[in-house]
Amino acid sequence: MTTEEKIDQSETRAFKVVFPETTNHHNTMFGGRILMMMTETAFMTATRFSRKDFVLVSSGKIDFTKPIPAGTLVELVGRVARIGNTSIEVRVEVYLEKMNEEFREKVVGGTFTLVAIDQNSKPVPVC
Template sequence: MDIELRKSSSRTRVFKTVFPGETNHYNTLYGGLALNWMDEIAFIAATRFSRQCYVTVSSDRVNFNVPIPAGTIVELDAYVSKIGKSSLEITVDTYCEEMYSDKRTKSMTGVFTLVAIDENRKSTPIKFPEPQQLGL
């Protein structure tokens, strides 16, 4: 399968709602919870890319540009931005939408590096399964 097609088919989007119990004393989303969500979706995108086991080895940089208030919709958009021998760099863009208007703001961006691992939890080269194995 073409690498660009594989990258586009592994792009992953998740929507969440920010509830009051997920906020800090400023009534905005906890930064740690936002990182958790971003790491989780990065893992899903990596797994969808080659259907191998992955572990996160780093979050290179996360920019918290705009606070995300309670009562908003959050979209996390993860995509493969770099391919190595055994690692993938996954970029996660996070958008905040007001619940009852069309206002949408890019709130955060983060880059996560995940490494493919084998059954012994050692790094292994990224493999590309045949399209029929993926149901494509």
């Protein structure tokens, strides 16, 4: 399998409903909750790409372009953006969907760098 085929096959999509317990006093989703979900999606994407254990080492700039209201759906899409020797960078984009309308819009995006590790928590090659 080529690297591009592995990247395509490891693309990860996760859906969540924005329930009231995940929102702030503005009735929009907590930013911290979105960051947690994006980190999980990045981890799943990296794992699906190389089938190794990973730890998060950094996140790049996260752009929140629009609020995410309660009562909507979010789709998180993770895709491998760069492969290093022991690290992998995953781009995660978050899309807002209205439940009762044909509406989909990108509302958050960011990058996450993870390092592959062995059972002793030492870095190992990604591929």
